[in-house]
Amino acid sequence: MTVTKPRAGRAGSRRHGLSSRDSLVLLLLALPGIAWFLVFAYGPMVGLVVAFKAFNIRDGIFGSPWNGLANFRYFLMSGDAATIVFNTVFLNALFLGASLFAGLVLALMLNEIRGGPYRRFMQSVIFFPYFVSPIVISIMLQVILSGVGGRGGLVNNLLSVVDLPQVSWYTEAGAWPWILTIVKVWQLGGYTSVIFLAAITSISEEVYEAAAIDGASRWRMALSITVPLLLPTFAVLVVLGVGRMFFGDFATIYAIVQDNGVLFPTTDVIDTYVFRSLRMIGDFGTTAAIGLFQSVVGFVFVAAAVLVQRRFHKESSIL
Template sequence: MSTDLGIASTSLATTGNTRSGTTPGGNRRKMRSRDYGLVVLAAPAVILLVVFAYGPMAGLVVAFQDFNVADGVFGSPWAGFENFEFFFTSGGAGRILWNTLFLNILFLAATLGAGVLLAIMLNEIRGRVTKRFFQSVIFVPYFVSPIVVSIFLQAFLAGPSGRGGLVNDLTDVFGLPSISWYTEPGPWPWILTVVKVWQMGGYMSVIFLAAITAIPEEVYEAGVIDGASRAQMALRITVPLLKPTAAILLVLGVGRIFYGDFGTIYAIVGDNGTLFSTTDVIDTYVFRALRTIGDFGTTAAIGLFQSVIGFVLVVVATLVQRRYAKETSLL
C-alpha cells in the first residue's frame, strides 16, 4: 500500500513541475511548494481508498486460503479452489443465487418504473411551490435507515406484539383471513419490492424530473401545435427522451445486481429463518456464515465470485449501452 501511494505522489509531483515550468516567472522554490500542495490535497482520499477500497480487494486472496486468525493473511495455508467447491456443493448456493438475482431484478425494475412514473406525474403539477412540496414529501423515505423502515413495516404487518398490524385489520374489514406475515415466506419478495419502491421512488423521481426539465421546450410546443393531449405528450415525448437517463441508472443497477442490498433485507428479515427460502441473498448468507461459523475462506470465496460477476455485468452493460447511445455513456 505504501508503494501505491508513492507512485501517486511522485506522478503528482512531476506534472506539478511541468506545469509550473510553463508558467513564466515562477522560481524553483515556489514550484516545490505547489507540488506539495496538490499532494496534500489528494493524499487523504488516496490513503482512504488504498486502505479501505483497494486493501480489501487484495485481501480477496483469503478466498484461496484455509484462513485462520493466528496465521493471518500472509501465513495461512493455501487451499486452491476448495472454498469455492464448498460453497457450490453445499446445496444452498442455487437458492441464494436465484434469490439475489430475482430480488434485485424486481427492485431495479420497480424502482426505475416508479421513478419514471412519479417524475411524469410530478411534471403535470402546476405551480413551483406545490410541485416542490410534493417532491420533498416523496423524497423523505430515502433518508431513513433500514432499521427504521423495518420498524415501520412491523407496525403495518405485525404490530409490536406480533398480533394486529394495520394490514391485517384492513383484511378483517373486508372479511379476508388474517395472515401471519412473518412466518409466510411466499409474499416476501413482493413485500420487499414495495418497501424498496417506498424508499427509493422519490429519489429516482428527482433524477428523472431533472432529466425532464432538461428537455427543450420547443419539443412540447411542437406537440401542442400538433394537437397532442398531455397524456400523449408524456407517452410519446417524455418517455422516449428519458431513455438515456434510465439507461445510465440501469447500467449502474445491473452492476449491483449480485449485491444483495444487505441493509434492507437484513434489517427486515434478520435471523428469521422461516423467511430465508425467499429472502436469503448472497450478502445476508455471507454475513451469517461469518458471524456464526466464522468461516473466512468460504465467505471470501463467495464475495470474490460476487465481485467478479458484478464487474463483468457492469462492463457488459456499459458496452451494450454505449452501442445504443454513444453520447450518454459513463466516464
C-alpha cells in the same frame, strides 16, 4: 503510484505550467484520500488470499495454510449457492424494474401538477423515504404487517374488515419478494422521480407548444414526447442497475428479515448469506470464497454495464 517529475515552467497549456514543488504540494493534498483508498479499497483485495486458505486467527492472513479451491468447492456443494445467487439477481431485477417504473410515472405526473407550492410539497414528501434508515423501515413494516407484539397489524385489520383470513406475514416466505419490492418503491420511487424530473425540465418547451397547436392532449404529449425523450436517462439507470445486479441490498433486506430463517428461501441474498456465515459460523475461508466469487461475477456485470453505457451514451459516463 510513481511520481514523475513534471517539466518546470510553462509547457503548452496554461494548466500544465506547474513547478515540481506545486505538484508535490497538490500530491500532499490528495494524500489522505490516497491513503484511504490503499487501506480500505485495495487492502481488502490483498486480503482475498484468505479465500484460498484454511484460515485461522492465530496464524493470521498470510500465515494460515493454503487449501487450494476447497473453500469454493464447499460453497458450491452446500446447495445454498443456487438459491442465493437466484435470489440476488431476481430481487434486484424486481427492485430495479419497480422503482424505475414508479419513478417514471411519478415524474410524468408531477410534471402535470402546475401549482408550484403543491408540487414542491409533494416532491418533498415522496423524496423523504430515501432518507429513512433501513432499521426504521423495518420497524414500520412490523407495525404494518404484524403489529408490535405480533398482534394483527394494519394490513391484517384491513383484511378482516373485508372478511379475508389473517396472514402471518413473517412466516409466509412466498410473499416476501413482493413485500420487499413494495418497500423498495416506497424508498426509491421519489428519488428516481427526481432524476427523471431533472431530465424533463431540460426538454424544450417549444416541442409541447407545437403539439398543443396540433391539438394533442397532455396525456398524448406525455406518451409521445416526454417518454421517448426520457429513454436515454432510463437506459443509463437500467445499465447502472444491471451493473449492481450481483450485489444484494444488504442493509434493507437484513434489517427487515434479520435472522428469521423461515424467510431465507426467498429473501436470502449473497450479502446476507455472507454476513451470517461470518458472524454465526465464523467460517472465514468459505465466506471469503463466496465474497471473491461475488466480486468477480459482479465485476463482469459492472464492466459490461460500463462498456455498454460508454458505447451508447458517452456523455453520461463517469470516466
